[in-house]
Each structure stands twice: as structure tokens, then as C-alpha cells.
Amino acid sequence: MIQFFRGFVSGIFAMLFCLVFSPLYLSAAEGQEYIAIRKEGTGNIALVLDKLDAKGRKETRFAEILDATMHDGLDFTRLFSLISPPLNVKDNTDRKNVVINFPALTSVGAEVYAGGVVTMKSDMIILDMKVYEAAGSKLLLNKTYTGTEADLRSVGHAFCADLVELLTGKKSVFGSKIVFISNKTGFKEIYECDFDGYGVEQLTNSKSISMNPTLSPDGKNLAYIDFTSGRPTLYIRSLNGGRIAAVGKSSVSIDPGWRNNNEVAATLSFDGNQEIYLVNSDGTLSRRVTNGKSIDISPTFSPDGSKMAFVSSRNGLPQIFIQDLASGQVKRLTFSGRYNTQPSWSPAGDKIVYTTWEKGGEINIFTINADGSGLVQLTQRSGENKSPSWSPDGEMIVFSSNRLGKEKLYVMNLKGGNERLLLQVDGEQTQPSWSLFR
């Protein structure tokens, strides 16, 4: 249903594009141009998200659900300070012409105002949203979102996505998924949930050991390691058709990472040595990337696919290296810490997040610029923090931590703040991977 909705929206988008081709619209869609309400590093956007207007019992009920969905969704991003609407925000005396009281908005410190109306046409729910800049009373967004009752969550999040993209110029977390491992059933199986921990679904039932699930950037394929065959084998599963390719040539397969929608890299040891290979999404080998006798694992790629960060023991203890795919040139990235593993390249391409196993037994998460500068520690004194993975907008990191005993999934912002539990499910949850959908 959500897939259909996405298709529907993109269909409309394509139609609009054909009918009213406008360079300005195109550049806005590409995220080149955005409304810079928030100056770089100045904190959250002060937003009044007004209660949706609705007439009729059904409409009012859907409006309330959408109110909560949009409020919780925007709150999850931690990009906004959500200010309650002042009582006199709307002048409704003239029923036909609702007037927004902009001075009242600026007096409570609001920078942006968002409000809308819910109506129905047969079984379709129609959400008309308007976004204004409070200070200049300028209309920033005027858009209609449509869906059935089952689509309510994605309808609300479609608006949230537009709002975030409009105000930050970046792709948002809305619509993205997190795949992870849970041992809830007694076996390590792969699960999926929405970006905010909602809608947990079990994806495998192999009653074996599954590891390191990761979705292709387009969300169509899932790569993972599974022991069903008796040995750790790389599987690539098409989520639409259910086709599963096993890369079975190998003796042992380790930790896949997508380079683009068609190529996933993983360590395979079928020729006696552990080497990183690029594998096509149909399971056929594309080419070998590394060549050495040491451990080379955990490939992660720059957004353009030209560079690969990975873990190597070529200098003894595991450290993170970057290899240029065209030239084959390899450069060591990490020099601090004796055991650095689990790299993940940020969607913007500037940073790499990874974990350090510290002497005292803690495992902590760090970010480092791709040029080796700007090392930042994100977690501390909180046990073992593992498997960091970026949100598609690069604003958040999901990871697992045993800080309260059992391993659970947490999210935090890219500076290590706002750490919070992502979801409460029985058992232990590990190895989260956030989809890119780029």
C-alpha cells in the first residue's frame, strides 16, 4: 500500500514535471534551493504546527490522527522546537476567509507556521497543508496530500518530509527504514521497522544465525549474511519479487555494504584468502577489490561510489582504511584507538562513523572526516556501543548499546546528543542499518 502510494506520488510528480516544466521548480526538487530559516548551527527551527481543521466526525478523527503523526514525526527529527499555537492564532470570525494572526505567532517566537484542513472525497482523505514564514507572513508551501485511511501515516509523513526538505534543503528520514537483528524468537533473525521504530516486521525465519542486514540505496534489495547452509553465506533478496541469490562459492562471507543499487561489496574467502569483492545484485561476481593476506572486511562507500572505507588488519590490529577504486590506492584513515571497526560513510560523504574498542572494555562511537581530520567521540561511559549507521539525511545515527544490560537499538544526533531508545521489543537487538533511499 505504501509502495503504491509512493508510486502514486511520483507519478503525479512526473506529470507535473511534464505539464509545467519550470527550471525553478526543478532546482527546488533537486534540493538546490531551500528556505534557509535556520542559520547553520543556530539550533532548532521554532515551529507552530497548528491543529488541523476538519468538519464531520470521520474527518475530525482522521485530523486528530494526522495531528499526532505529524507532531511525533517532526519531534523525532529533533530539528524543530514545537511551540503550541497561541489561542488567537486564527481569526475564524469570517468562516470563508481564515486569517492567520502573524503578530501573535512572532510574539511566541515562532519562525514557521504550518496548518491545514482535512476533507474527504469518497474514501480518500485529502490533507491541504499551508506553511508560512511567521515574520514575513510569506507562503512557503501549499500542497495537497491524498491517501486512504490505511495510508494516514505516510500521508502525514509525506508532509513532514516536504517540510524538512523545504527548511533544511536535505532529504529527510521520513519513509526510511531500519533493518536489524533480533533474537526475540531464540534465533538471530532480520527485522525491519520505520525510521522511528514503528511497525516492526520480521523479514527472515531461517532459525539459524542472520547477520549484518543492509538495504540497497533504492530499498529494493536486502543483502545479509545467514548460516542456514551451515556456513556464513551472503544472500541478496529482492524485496518485491522475493528472489533470493546466494553467493555460495565462498567458504565464508562477511558484512556486506552497498556501493550503489546494483553492486554490493562483501568479504568472501573462497580462494583461500579473505578479500573484498563487488557482487552484482543477482549474485554474480563483479570484481575483486582487495588483494592481501590480512583481514579486509566491512566495506562502506562514498556517495559517488568512487572510494571504499573498510577495516583491515594489514598493520596488525584492525584499523580503517580508504581505497580509491579506480587507482587502487589505499590510505590509512584511523590512527587513534587500537581496535577500530564497523565504519559507515555518511550520506553527504564528508564523515565516517565507526567504533573503537577501548582498553577498559567499552566500545565507543566516533566520527572522523573522510580526510582523517576532526575526530569526535559520540558515546562515552555507556558500555558497548556498536554498529553505527547514518540516517538518510545524515542528521542521526542508529546504533546498538548494552548500556542498560541487554543490547537494544538507540538513535542520537550526529554530534552524539539526544541519545534515546528507538524501540522496545523483547530480546536483544543488534546490527541496525538505516536505509538511504537516495
Add this chain to the structure above:
Amino acid sequence: MKRNSIIVFVLMVTAGCSSKSAVTPDDGRSSGQSSSSSSVSIPSSPSGYGFDEWQTGPLGDVFFDYDSAILSTEAQEQLKQNGGWMESNVSKSAIIEGHCDGRGTSEYNLALGDRRAASAKEYLVRSGITASRLETVSFGEERPFASGQSEEAWAKNRRAHFVVK
């Protein structure tokens, strides 16, 4: 009276053997050295360095240092014995499973376990065992033998485990 004490002695020896199966690889090693009769040649019953409650088959396990796939002298000694058994049982083949302790990160441990299994296999192949009779697999930190967070438990989990097919 004399007969009774002999029976008691025999019982103690057997009891000693079975209880030794629960001790650490280090203790197993020293016990193997102390009873000189069992460390000279292939033991008639599995005991000593490579054998414990998780390895009671004909092929002994070998143990590794922290973050290492290098074969110690004791490990090489055990592999020689395993090689001898493989030579005299040519119809048999074996799976060598690489295992790690649960510290560090699981992907790296999967790689390390693979290297442990591979170095055990390499030793046996060099000593003349046909490569196709030896299959390797890694379980990383996924299937620990001993539970608990102590050096004693970790040492038991850093091993190449032999399973005869």
C-alpha cells in the same frame, strides 16, 4: 586391603579423566605433561590439551591467543596428532570450525574465526593431508563454548574445533 586400594586408585584415575574435561586448556596442557604416558604419542582416549567437554572426538581442538590466528607450539603438537589420525583414517574427512571469544565486534570475529580455521587447515595440508578432506567454516563469536566474562571462558572460546564427518 591391597586389592581395595588398587580399585580405589583406578576409580580415581577414571574420575580424574572425566573431571579434567571441564578444566581450562592450560590445565589440560599441564595435566598432559604430568602424565608422561599420554603426551608421548597419540592418546588412546581423548584427554589433555585439545580435549575437553566440547571435544570428545578423535581429533583435538587447538586454542589461540587473543586476536591471533597464529599456531602455538601446543597447537602444532595437537595438529600433528590430528594429522596422524587423518593419515590412518583415510576415508574420513573433517570440518574445522573457527571460533572467537565474544569481545570486540562480531564482523571482525567472523573474519578472525575464518583465519583460525584456515591456519589449522594450512598446517595439516602442509603435513600431507589432502586439502579436500578438510573443510573450514567460521562461527566468529556466534557459538561460544564456555559462557561467562572471564579470561578462562574467553580462552576456551578462542579455538579451531574439529568435527569428523
